Amino acid sequence: MTFDVRRMLLLAEVARHGSITGAATALNYTPSAVSQQVSRLEAEAGQPLLERHARGITLTEAGRGLLTHAERIDRELRAARSDLDELAGLRAGSLRLGTFPTVAASFLPLVVREFRRRYPAVELVVRSSRHAGLLDMLDSREVELSLLWDYEWQRLPGDNLDITHVLDDPTTLIVGASHRLAGRESTRFAELAGEQWIVRADHPVAEVLTRSCREAGFEPAIAYRAHDYQEAQAMAAVGLGIALAPRLALPGLREDVTTVALGPKAPARRILLASPRGQRPTPAAQALQALFTSTAAKLLSMPAPLDQAVRQYV
Structure with missing residues (x-):
């Protein structure tokens, strides 16, 4: 037996408001549309779910049993929406980043410090490796983003990667x-x-x-x-x-x-930020990408050479 979840949630609204008219008003539906959907839910259940009378409606025993499950589904869906809102607002979640040693000892800490200051609830996990290892981690989705590098005579192939040039x-x-x-x-x-x-x-x-x-x-x-x-x-x-x-x-x-x-x-060498091609970035990944770009721009605007600018960065 298969139930339409939307109709189950509609039954919960009818029970909450005590009438089909009240549920229709709350949901901005017509009473006939609500009544039709309840009738279809009853057909799915194979038995009546509501008893209609002059003063409104009451739930049958089957209706009360189905309502328990409908309310549980409603709670789970609200919790799911809340979790997604937390992720979208960067108040929860995690992000996996790959890096290599020389940039991890210089440029990356500037970005990590600011990311953790702005988004303390997002868990940032950083993995360091050599070039080949980072490509493998991107390919296996062990990391969502990775810092990489290349030179003019050996550009990083972009067939399977979306690449952002961060700085030279x-x-x-x-x-x-x-x-x-x-x-x-x-x-x-x-x-x-x-x-x-x-x-x-x-x-x-x-x-x-x-x-x-x-x-x-x-x-x-x-x-x-x-x-x-x-x-x-x-x-x-x-x-x-x-x-x-x-x-x-x-x-x-x-x-x-x-x-x-x-x-x-x-x-x-070009310092690059790469992600698997076609992978839609999470809100946390988008925020980190923006911080890499803005931090690089600030470093490059400083009059000192890059290594000195990193030491002077505030």
């Missing part, structure tokens, strides 16, 4: 405090042909170095292969060589090293 993260030069270029505002790769280099092992910045040096007409001489940017800074500080790094990879710059800009033609 320029490459900068790291030198020791006593290096000949320390104190310079900028330099060009052509001036670096005789230098020894510290490079991240098996890392995209190694390709940035190779491409940039070859474009300037020389091959880089590698003195040390580091496993993170703190290690690269330490080796640069003692004069073993110089290194390249994206600006957002340097939130904690050592006091015995400095950075030198590489000019407007320096390679820059």
